Amino acid sequence: xxxxxxxxxxxxxxxxxxxxxxxxxxxxxxxxxxxxxxxxxxxxxxxxxxxxxxxxxxxxxxxxxxxxxxxxxxxxxxxxxxxxxxxxxxxxxxxxxxxxxxxxxxxxxxxxxx
Amino acid sequence: xxxxxxxxxxxxxxxxxxxxxxxxxxxxxxxxxxxxxxxxxxxxxxxxxxxxxxxxxxxxxxxxxxxxxxxxxxxxxxxxxxxxxxxxxxxxxxxxxxxxxxxxxxxxxxxxxxx
Numbered sequence: 001x002x003x004x005x006x007x008x009x010x011x012x013x014x015x016x017x018x019x020x021x022x023x024x025x026x027x028x029x030x031x032x033x034x035x036x037x038x039x040x041x042x043x044x045x046x047x048x049x050x051x052x053x054x055x056x057x058x059x060x061x062x063x064x065x066x067x068x069x070x071x072x073x074x075x076x077x078x079x080x081x082x083x084x085x086x087x088x089x090x091x092x093x094x095x096x097x098x099x100x101x102x103x104x105x106x107x108x109x110x111x112x113x114x
Numbered sequence: 115x116x117x118x119x120x121x122x123x124x125x126x127x128x129x130x131x132x133x134x135x136x137x138x139x140x141x142x143x144x145x146x147x148x149x150x151x152x153x154x155x156x157x158x159x160x161x162x163x164x165x166x167x168x169x170x171x172x173x174x175x176x177x178x179x180x181x182x183x184x185x186x187x188x189x190x191x192x193x194x195x196x197x198x199x200x201x202x203x204x205x206x207x208x209x210x211x212x213x214x215x216x217x218x219x220x221x222x223x224x225x226x227x228x229x
Contacts (some may be wrong), residue, residue: 096213106155
């Protein structure tokens with residue numbers, strides 16, 4: 001069936017390094033994607049989104065890349081900090097014809113080593 | 115803070131209890147959502163309300179009963195739950211539920227333990 005999935009359940013990086021979190025999606029009808037960050041004991045926090053008419057979108061220290069050819073989404077975090085430690089989820093909207101329902105991936109845990 | 119608040123933050127209840135979860139959004143949004151987040155599972159959509167009308171019920175058991183008195187408030191009434199219903203219950207809101215690709219903003223969640 002259609003699904004949103006993550007390649008790596010846990011990613012460990014050194015403080016100051018760049019992090020790349022990946023997400024594969026299989027629903028070709030998806031045209032809106034979101035990355036969320038969830039810290040322990042908190043709800044998911046919106047980080048950045050991208051629509052399918054774009055390949056790249058940048059925020060503050062974060063960049064989302066969309067490769068529609070291979071149905072791949074990635075989140076890049078520059079100069080990773082201890083405060084970036086969290087679980088990161090991708091979500092897509094292609095699960096229904098209206099495109100107004102989000103389907104979430106399982107999440108990747110990012111651990112930042114000091 | 116995301117502008118979405120949830121109370122209580124933690125709840126322990128027995129299987130015969132009745133309790134309610136409350137969500138309030140201060141973003142001027144018109145759509146509100148309930149999600150269930152269990153350990154090692156992706157977020158599961160439970161209910162959607164758009165302009166106070168329920169538009170989605172994702173095959174949720176009747177022991178979960180939502181209520182949306184206005185666009186800013188959403189409740190989840192709980193009755194005769196099972197231990198497997200223990201999870202983090204998240205509320206979210208978005209501008210509306212009709213557009214293609216609406217950003218949803220989440221509250222902090224209620225951590226529920228059913229004994």
